[in-house]
Amino acid sequence: MPELPEVETVLQGIKPLVEHQVIRGIVIRQPKLRWDVPKGLQRKLLNQKIIKLERRGKYILFHLQLGTLLLHFGMSGSLTVLSKLIDPKKHDHIDLLFDDFYLRYTDPRRFGALLYTEGDPQDHPLLAKLGIEPLTKAFNGEYLYRKARSRKLSIKQFIMNHQIVVGVGNIYAAEALFLAKLNPLTPANQISKVQYQQLATAIKQVLKEAIKKGGTTLKDFKNSEGKMGYFKQKLNVYDREGLPCVNCQQPLKAIRIQNRATVFCSTCQN
Numbered sequence: 001m002p003e004l005p006e007v008e009t010v011l012q013g014i015k016p017l018v019e020h021q022v023i024r025g026i027v028i029r030q031p032k033l034r035w036d037v038p039k040g041l042q043r044k045l046l047n048q049k050i051i052k053l054e055r056r057g058k059y060i061l062f063h064l065q066l067g068t069l070l071l072h073f074g075m076s077g078s079l080t081v082l083s084k085l086i087d088p089k090k091h092d093h094i095d096l097l098f099d100d101f102y103l104r105y106t107d108p109r110r111f112g113a114l115l116y117t118e119g120d121p122q123d124h125p126l127l128a129k130l131g132i133e134p135l136t137k138a139f140n141g142e143y144l145y146r147k148a149r150s151r152k153l154s155i156k157q158f159i160m161n162h163q164i165v166v167g168v169g170n171i172y173a174a175e176a177l178f179l180a181k182l183n184p185l186t187p188a189n190q191i192s193k194v195q196y197q198q199l200a201t202a203i204k205q206v207l208k209e210a211i212k213k214g215g216t217t218l219k220d221f222k223n224s225e226g227k228m229g230y231f232k233q234k235l236n237v238y239d240r241e242g243l244p245c246v247n248c249q250q251p252l253k254a255i256r257i258q259n260r261a262t263v264f265c266s267t268c269q270n
């Protein structure tokens with residue numbers, strides 16, 4: 001599943017290509033994604049210039065002259081830049097046509113979305129309730145501590161709640177909790193302000209490292225038929241059940257929190 005770092009990488013990859021370009025057409029072969037692609041979208045987008053690209057959570061916002069296109073990759077979505085139109089394969093659902101290239105949206109499981117709004121996109125029902133961005137100054141230990149005051153749920157559930165902060169998926173939650181030496185089961189309201197400062201720093205660190213790693217795939221976008229990358233990074237705990245902790249060599253433990261596998265070191269994370 002594309003996580004925030006992958007979406008950010010795609011954004012950085014396509015930004016120099018699509019900003020200030022005019023949409024010359026859109027081909028929708030399969031409108032049934034997680035939500036239906038809006039009817040009449042072709043007509044609405046035609047000849048609109050893309051003013052600016054922006055990421056909000058895991059959405060890419062294409063700010064156009066008269067509205068905003070919202071793209072989400074769902075479970076399996078991806079974008080490919082094509083220098084010339086080639087025959088679509090089975091899961092190639094949408095093409096955006098520009099003067100010199102094409103953007104092709106592929107999504108085998110069809111949990112992604114392509115939506116359009118003429119209002120303020122931040123008021124769109126899918127974006128309005130999103131929590132703050134983890135890579136902003138506003139996201140810090142003070143913020144987390146304040147939000148956690150009356151919350152007894154586990155710290156892992158707390159930081160994975162998109163109404164608190166966006167983009168902390170299962171991998172990044174596990175890795176950040178390891179770096180901050182916090183047990184994933186600790187109730188959110190029992191964590192000190194100092195620990196929250198360490199956790200906020202750790203979350204930023206794991207996300208930034210992933211984005212940096214993703215940046216190495218960027219060159220693919222500039223090739224004629226570049227496809228967005230799903231990248232693996234060096235992980236300390238995620239998916240390492242039973243393997244030795246990189247700090248203390250004790251075997252890592254796996255538990256389930258909210259039905260998600262959660263690996264941690266019961267010695268280091270207390």
Ligand SMILES: [Zn+2]
Binds near residue numbers: 245
């Ligand atoms: Zn350990």
